[in-house]
Amino acid sequence: MGINAHFELGLGGFSLDAGFSAPGRGVTALFGRSGSGKSTLLRCIAGLERAPVGRLEVNGEVWQESGRGRFLPTHRRPIGYVFQEPGLFPHLSVQRNLEFGWKRIDRSRRRVAMDQAVELLGLGRLLGRAPGGLSGGERQRVAIARALLSSPELLLMDEPLAALDLASKAEILPYLERLHGELAIPVLYVSHAPDEVARLADHVVLLQEGRVIHQGGLNEALTRLDLPLARDPEAAAVVEVRVAEHDERYQLTYLDFPGGRFTISRRALTPGQRLRLRIHAQDVSVTLNRPGETSILNVFPARLREMAELNGSKLLLRLEVGDAILLARITRKSADHLGLRPGQPLFAQTKALALLN
Numbered sequence: 001m002g003i004n005a006h007f008e009l010g011l012g013g014f015s016l017d018a019g020f021s022a023p024g025r026g027v028t029a030l031f032g033r034s035g036s037g038k039s040t041l042l043r044c045i046a047g048l049e050r051a052p053v054g055r056l057e058v059n060g061e062v063w064q065e066s067g068r069g070r071f072l073p074t075h076r077r078p079i080g081y082v083f084q085e086p087g088l089f090p091h092l093s094v095q096r097n098l099e100f101g102w103k104r105i106d107r108s109r110r111r112v113a114m115d116q117a118v119e120l121l122g123l124g125r126l127l128g129r130a131p132g133g134l135s136g137g138e139r140q141r142v143a144i145a146r147a148l149l150s151s152p153e154l155l156l157m158d159e160p161l162a163a164l165d166l167a168s169k170a171e172i173l174p175y176l177e178r179l180h181g182e183l184a185i186p187v188l189y190v191s192h193a194p195d196e197v198a199r200l201a202d203h204v205v206l207l208q209e210g211r212v213i214h215q216g217g218l219n220e221a222l223t224r225l226d227l228p229l230a231r232d233p234e235a236a237a238v239v240e241v242r243v244a245e246h247d248e249r250y251q252l253t254y255l256d257f258p259g260g261r262f263t264i265s266r267r268a269l270t271p272g273q274r275l276r277l278r279i280h281a282q283d284v285s286v287t288l289n290r291p292g293e294t295s296i297l298n299v300f301p302a303r304l305r306e307m308a309e310l311n312g313s314k315l316l317l318r319l320e321v322g323d324a325i326l327l328a329r330i331t332r333k334s335a336d337h338l339g340l341r342p343g344q345p346l347f348a349q350t351k352a353l354a355l356l357n
């Protein structure tokens with residue numbers, strides 16, 4: 001099961017030759033710079049672009065196979081498509097917009113109920129409104145609910161947050177996370193924003209100039225030193241943690257992961273809850289011995305897996321902390337001073353971390 005895709009297509013001066021496999025559930029990010037071919041690949045998957053050479057299999061069904069002349073037209077592919085612009089019908093209420101695709105789906109094929117979509121995207125109070133009066137974030141939530149109500153076997157999202165301001169993005173991200181947790185529909189999510197990928201993706205397909213340069217789990221894609229994400233100025237690793245307990249005296253919360261326990265300021269989190277932490281490479285430093293007198297609470301035994309030069313003055317370290325991987329950006333001078341070598345045991349200290357959900 002899952003998604004297996006391969007397309008070869010020329011568009012003017014651009015050529016796409018991209019193949020990938022993605023799991024049949026969760027969010028797979030198609031990530032790359034502007035012009036790397038993400039939207040073109042998504043359009044091929046939707047059947048909006050007919051690649052001369054192409055094969056697409058979704059959960060065991062072949063939607064396209066150029067060698068056999070098989071090409072399921074877009075309207076026969078069970079997909080939901082969410083674009084940057086919501087594209088709602090302006091003369092219809094939110095409720096009518098939602099019903100549009102839903103009514104055309106045979107009752108026996110409906111996988112998402114109207115109430116469920118309304119609840120998941122928090123649309124209860126908006127149903128009677130016209131799209132024109134909604135905020136950008138609200139309109140996009142309606143568009144996502146509408147896509148879900150077409151009962152897709154695959155949800156395609158092409159930079160759904162790109163046209164929104166920061167506040168609307170922040171408002172909509174929790175809804176996207178809920179979809180992820182509560183629906184079994186696989187999502188292909190096009191983005192060039194590393195923070196969205198860190199927050200939402202389970203699996204990442206990296207595109208560069210129309211080619212897939214890497215595919216795999218989220219943290220590997222974020223932390224492999226030979227891949228562009230780790231070399232980005234905003235590079236960060238993601239660590240999955242579980243809320244352990246609160247310390248009422250010092251107003252702290254403890255988060256466990258297989259490499260130890262993070263301490264953060266007290267947050268309204270429930271013990272047992274699972275979440276992601278994002279830790280920027282620039283916020284991690286290393287010491288050879290466990291630091292004695294320090295105000296930094298988050299210090300972990302680590303092992304240096306790999307190091308790579310970033311530029312004349314900076315190095316990037318890939319650190320193994322239990323089962324987790326962290327990145328650290330340090331000066332070449334510090335690395336020489338510490339005599340760092342791959343395989344070496346160290347201590348990693350993190351100055352700052354961000355909760356992602």
Ligand SMILES: Nc1ncnc2c1ncn2[C@@H]1O[C@H](COP(=O)(O)OP(=O)(O)OP(=O)(O)O)[C@@H](O)[C@H]1O
Nearest residue numbers: 011012013014033034035036037038039040041192
């Ligand atoms: N119909 C077309 N004719 C000619 N060139 C095209 C056509 N559509 C896309 N291209 C080119 O193909 C390349 C890939 O475009 P695509 O939109 O897939 O990239 P992208 O990674 O999604 O970029 P962005 O993040 O900016 O949307 C670009 O160089 C684009 O100019």
